[in-house]
Amino acid sequence: xxxxxxxxxxxxxxxxxxAYLAARKGKTCLVIEKRSQLGGNLYCENxxxxxxxxxxxxxxxxxxREVWDFVNSIVPFNRYTNxxxxxYKGTLYNLPFNMNTFYQMWGVKTPAEAxxxxxxxxxxxxxxxxxxxxCEPRNLEEQALILVGRDIYEKxxxxxxxxxxxxxxxxxxxxxxxxxxxxxxxxNNYFNDSYQGVPVGGYNLLINGLLKDADTMTGVDFFEDxxxxxxxxxxxxxxxxxxxxxxxxxxxxxxxxxxxxxEVMDMPNYQGTTLVNYTEREVPFTRSIEHKxxxxxxxxxxxxxxxxxxxxxxxEWKDGMEPFYPVNDEKNNSLYSQYKALADTEExxxxxxxxAEYKYYDMxxxxxxxxxxxx
Ligand code: UDP
Numbered sequence: 001x002x003x004x005x006x007x008x009x010x011x012x013x014x015x016x017x018x019a020y021l022a023a024r025k026g027k028t029c030l031v032i033e034k035r036s037q038l039g040g041n042l043y044c045e046n047x048x049x050x051x052x053x054x055x056x057x058x059x060x061x062x063x064x065r066e067v068w069d070f071v072n073s074i075v076p077f078n079r080y081t082n083x084x085x086x087x088y089k090g091t092l093y094n095l096p097f098n099m100n101t102f103y104q105m106w107g108v109k110t111p112a113e114a115x116x117x118x119x120x121x122x123x124x125x126x127x128x129x130x131x132x133x134x135c136e137p138r139n140l141e142e143q144a145l146i147l148v149g150r151d152i153y154e155k156x157x158x159x160x161x162x163x164x165x166x167x168x169x170x171x172x173x174x175x176x177x178x179x180x181x182x183x184x185x186x187x188n189n190y191f192n193d194s195y196q197g198v199p200v201g202g203y204n205l206l207i208n209g210l211l212k213d214a215d216t217m218t219g220v221d222f223f224e225d226x227x228x229x230x231x232x233x234x235x236x237x238x239x240x241x242x243x244x245x246x247x248x249x250x251x252x253x254x255x256x257x258x259x260x261x262x263e264v265m266d267m268p269n270y271q272g273t274t275l276v277n278y279t280e281r282e283v284p285f286t287r288s289i290e291h292k293x294x295x296x297x298x299x300x301x302x303x304x305x306x307x308x309x310x311x312x313x314x315x316e317w318k319d320g321m322e323p324f325y326p327v328n329d330e331k332n333n334s335l336y337s338q339y340k341a342l343a344d345t346e347e348x349x350x351x352x353x354x355x356a357e358y359k360y361y362d363m364x365x366x367x368x369x370x371x372x373x374x375x
Pocket of ligand 1: 086095156157158160161164176177179180277279
């Protein structure tokens with residue numbers, strides 16, 4: 001077998017950007033991928049002329065101009081703007097939490113009225129924290145109560161979050177909810193970033209563009225013949241699970257996984273938007289995704305007579321399942337830090353991505369991290 005400068009284990013976004021950057025420097029790369037197709041969780045399948053995000057909805061958003069220009073240099077991105085809707089027991093609310101949500105929840109029409117309502121509702125949580133001598137919210141529940149008050153917490157956060165993470169909000173880290181903006185303006189754009197979109201023609205074009213100069217192999221599990229793969233290159237970029245790299249010697253990290261139920265429907269427009277979050281506990285899935293709205297706007301929605309809808313069910317990860325979300329609670333973070341200490345002393349191996357860094361990365365920070373890595 002040919003000898004390479006880099007072996008890249010995993011063809012998701014971090015691996016693909018690493019391959020691109022290496023090739024740009026004249027280095028040779030072999031990318032090996034366990035699944036039967038490239039692209040990690042960005043992979044799309046075309047059904048009925050619609051690019052279906054097979055591993056969950058991916059919306060690229062960033063304020064980092066260099067990152068935005070970089071991905072657009074591979075494939076142009078469209079102007080998709082994420083504006084999800086929450087469905088709580090049949091009543092719809094706009095997300096993220098903004099003046100539209102506050103109006104729907106309480107009938108308040110001005111920012112001052114909305115702020116007063118939240119102040120009133122968060123008083124109890126603030127008092128409890130003070131009584132305990134805590135200066136910062138200690139968990140997701142406290143954080144949510146302080147940000148948006150009890151009504152929104154109970155209707156739009158608690159059920160969704162507990163379904164998504166399979167743990168009570170009192171045992172989850174507060175940063176998860178700080179991902180969501182809270183705004184006192186009428187603005188349903190889910191993200192605060194300057195740039196947002198999805199690749200015109202789907203994410204496979206981005207992945208193929210990034211991997212165009214690399215050799216790639218699919219259906220190959222690095223761990224089935226570790227020695228052989230380690231010998232094919234001078235250096236390794238590893239994007240798999242860090243605990244697996246170290247033979248689980250300190251124990252196994254936990255993840256959440258997602259089960260997708262995808263349905264082709266014989267109608268042009270099912271829910272009128274890409275994402276509807278079902279925020280009550282009783283509905284077993286977390287959200288419903290109508291893929292065509294990522295790339296079809298206006299009349300184009302009706303020019304395509306069918307639609308594809310996916311429902312997402314979140315469950316605890318077990319061996320053999322796809323790990324999606326790292327569970328960044330205290331127990332897992334401290335286990336990760338033991339593995340990280342080993343990784344820091346490793347020569348010739350770069351660990352990158354959600355699984356290798358055990359981090360709830362969005363796409364843009366991951367690209368930034370790859371751009372900043374000495375490859
Ligand atoms: N979240 C919520 N209600 C919603 C949407 C999100 O409570 O309707 C919380 C939930 O805890 C979730 C977190 O916000 O895990 C982050 O949501 P985001 O949409 O960023 O998650 P992702 O798209 O990465 O799964």
